[in-house]
Amino acid sequence: MWEKSVGVTAESRTPQRERSAVFAAVGAHVPSIVVTNDDLAARLDTSDEWITSRTGIRTRQVVEPGGSTSDLAIAAGMAALRAAGSDASIDAVVLATSTPDRLVPATAPAVAAGLGLAGVPAFDVDAVCSGFVYGLAVANGLIAAATADRVLLIGADTFSTIVDPTDRATAPLFGDGAGAVVLRAGEPDEPGALLAFELGSDGALAELITVRDGWFAMQGQAVYRQAVTRMAGAARGVLARTGWEPGDVDSFVGHQANLRILRAVGADLGVDADRVHTNVTEVGNTVSASIPLALAHAHAAGRIRAGHRVLLSAFGGGATWGAATLVWPELS
Template sequence: MRRSSVVAGIGGCTPDRVVTNAELARHFDTTDAWIVSRTGISARRRVEPGQSTSDLAVVAGRLALESAGSTDVDMVILATATPDRPCPATAPVVAARLGLGTVPAFDISAVCSGFVYALSVADGMIAAGTAGRVLLIGADAFSTILDPDDRATAAVFGDGAGAMVLRAGEPGEPGELLGFDLGADGTQEDLITVPAGGSRRPRRDGVDEDDRWFVMRGQAVYRHAVRRMTATAQSVLALADWRSGEVDHLIAHQANARILATVGAELGIAPERVYSNIADVGNTVAASVPLALADAAAAGVLSRGDRVLLTAFGGGTTWGAAALTWPELVVAARTEAAARTEGERVL
């Protein structure tokens, strides 16, 4: 019999620095009303200089392990588009700082879809018997790759981390992962990108300074995100044999409030069942889905046995969806990660 993957713990973390719309309005030609009307975002969190993705990932990972009641895991998977360094991967550093020994640890890069991709990989590892318990983390310090003079991206993106522990379990248990759908379209790679910094365009003399920053074709991304997130979610509903009216909670990538509302409407899911924390944290990229799950769980929104539908769209382009039921968990409220001095370890 195939082993099922079951959610055993959850946790979330954001930096302690809050950037409000009023603060952005002092730097850009914009207003709080303009930002809220177009994005649904009132504030976002930002790392301080010297604070990195791993700092956020460690705090979220620790909270998820505490929620699960054990630090016994066989593997760590980190979804991120902003690793601490281009090489090596950041996951081994996170595992070491969490005191997890020499367990296998690796990064996944699928931008905003990264956590859903990581869920699928972890589920496969558990089904194959390669791991019995896996710590999954979605974390990004996306503000570190934003053009400080780009109003559009500055208003949308924030930093954060969300983490989940999966364990091997029995079919039918609350918390069981029930199905996945994943996809990608590399012909759309320029919709969401950092033009320079990789092997195709190394950051050397002659590379335009602006090409080191993240860029996004907003209107095109909006159209693709709605279409792909809706279609992949419909595929997973069919796999789980759920009707849209049976979904208790849609937790989608927190890209934009209008995208969330449109995807919910396209799927036929009532607005009150579409969870959102975007107003407070913005678009946290790979952290978006697990951070929303952690916030919803901590707020008591999620109850044992609830049917939860996840969907995401990100650079690549990539997309994915997952269906699961919710277990009974002990969940702490989201923790703020303070900036640290050089050499200080956040555990």
């Protein structure tokens, strides 16, 4: 199994003046069951045209009965570790999710054990759809503090298990999936280094996105307005911290909530539409998994290439929001 480090301490590491988390590999996994808009229309008062025109979503994948977030997280983590190859020695596992396998204990330790990484520190981060960006900041902090040299960060969610299947407003929106990145210690100015972050939250907006009586609930129009405003605002903030203008961005990967939000944020920022990367049409809103899944798919398709200046931005329940920047490295 994968090499692991146990009992890691800052004192055991070579001191460095500056350390940044650097992208070393990406991986992704979606379950095999595909649900089309026509499938939904067969049991809901809706249609393919209605769903597509409002969300841009045509299909989504969902876990089999009994499937779990940890199953998807392990599969995506394994894909990232394989892509990392000799760089796959991991010192910590961070799992961004808001659908853990159970309330207690956290799911990350089970994921680490499933990957052969039992013994390394592992914990969950819950910022709903902003979870992966928050997780990047946490992983960057572990590496900058020399607590870890390599971190496996996974975003995974199974919202099909908490969305009311009879609710035509929410059932079409969500799919299940997981995306993962291996982050290694490196220099702040090398390709792949995380350059800057902009994070925020407002608990006064907690009721916009929540779970009631076991089912996901959302105030759609208010969420749309907040998502566009907060994602664009966070993006502007992180661009200013990085020293980039919107026109400098080669690839914008936002949280894949729906196509209307992504297009609205891109237009608000002045990022050309052909630089806004999406996969929401095929996989739906996969919550914490959406940004790493979109990154992995865009990388595999050659839409994000080495040297691209990449902007990430997300909005989620809490309410939370966040953005990050990096220059895409040469990855296998």
